[in-house]
Amino acid sequence: MNQIDSRYVTNAVEEIIKQAQTRLPDDVIQTLEKARDSEIDPTARSQLNAILKNIKIAGANSIPMCQDTGIMVFFVEIGRDAYPDFDLDLAILRGVQQATISVPLRPNAVEPLTRKNSGDNTGDGLPDINYSFVEGNTIKITVAPKGAGSENMSTLTMMRPSQTKQVKQFIVESVLKAGGMPCPPTIVGVGIGGSFDKSARLAKRALLRDLGQMDEYELEILKAINSLGIGPMGLGGSTTTLAVHVEKAYCHTASLPVAVNIQCWANRHASITLEVEHD
């Protein structure tokens, strides 16, 4: 018999959505504080101060830090020995519906052409759930609510294989074109390789990485972005982007997909690991 059931998962999902919406991960807060302390531009400082004050109020009052509570994107890692004997999709979807009322979340999910709002943040294809399999007997569920302001500024291009040296330029130009619209300081997730759709998935997954662990390639892009002077909210300053995270996958010899998924400063995500015991 499973230790966890559908109801348990639903409640756990509701809980991590609440946590993600009301409390930013520590690494994100620390990076924002560091940015505030190093900014000399008074306007830029005022924006970062407002952000940090906002995070405090949201945490203290347990309310969403941003009114755009996003659409719910899930990454679920299922242990090979954890085979759940219930409808995991449905359990997660119900968690979203519960959280919509209890957190509360803004109803953001609409039919793409009629724009009719479902009212509960679910619909065909929503929530967006990505499964992968790992060793062990646990199910790890991560929620990453994604707001539209930054998502709308994301880009994807199919470059020519001869253009490997222009990849960095494409990333920097994507951030330049986005200007103040994605609520900088941003986190820039990049997916290189894979396929048309896989590159976008890699870019999104890259946003979940802890901030501050960047390799030379990523640091070079970060430096180029921050030398643009776009600054917090596009009002000028040296903090346009807090981190650049690049994920790669092998791709077709004739292809070079590059996806840039931009994330606002509210890099919201939370996880829970559930243990499944079998008799």
Place this chain on the structure above:
Amino acid sequence: MTEYHIRTPLHKRDIAILRAGDIVYLSGIIYTARDEAHLRILELTKNNKPLPFNLDGAVIYHCGPLVVPDKKGWKIIAAGPTTSARMTDMTPALLDSHNVRAIIGKGGMKDIASVLKDNCVYLAYTGGCAALAADMIMEVPSVQFQDLGMPEAVWVLKVNNFGPLIVGVDTKGKDLYAEVIKQAEESLTKVS
């Protein structure tokens, strides 16, 4: 960088003194309006139909708040700004037909300085700072166009010292965003 505390409704003289980069705190009434509300306002105006609110000297807030019903009517949970760029094409017609004196939003709007000139200012409120904003919203006197759904309806908000708002575009044609982008384009160096 001068700091101003201003009360709505706004007159031309209230906004004429503001310069790009100044800090403003607003008290009084502000109206949320995003994509669908703009379309509705423009449609009613085009058909010579009255609006259910008065936009004379008004402040428009590009915002789709998160709201819950309570004993007094409505309670704002979170109300940060939305991306103003989406309203760029509808703003000239809005300002042509109504004396809106300030627009609050985030990210600015492309080529907007000439549209706002002499008549309106663009005030930047820090994107994502929705909990902070809710703290400065005292009450919700009414809601209009509720059929558009929670984010798209026009929420009439009574605010107290709402800010800090940065003057992004002033009435003299200075646009902070345009200046920052121009500089960024010039400083874009080749990375390889």
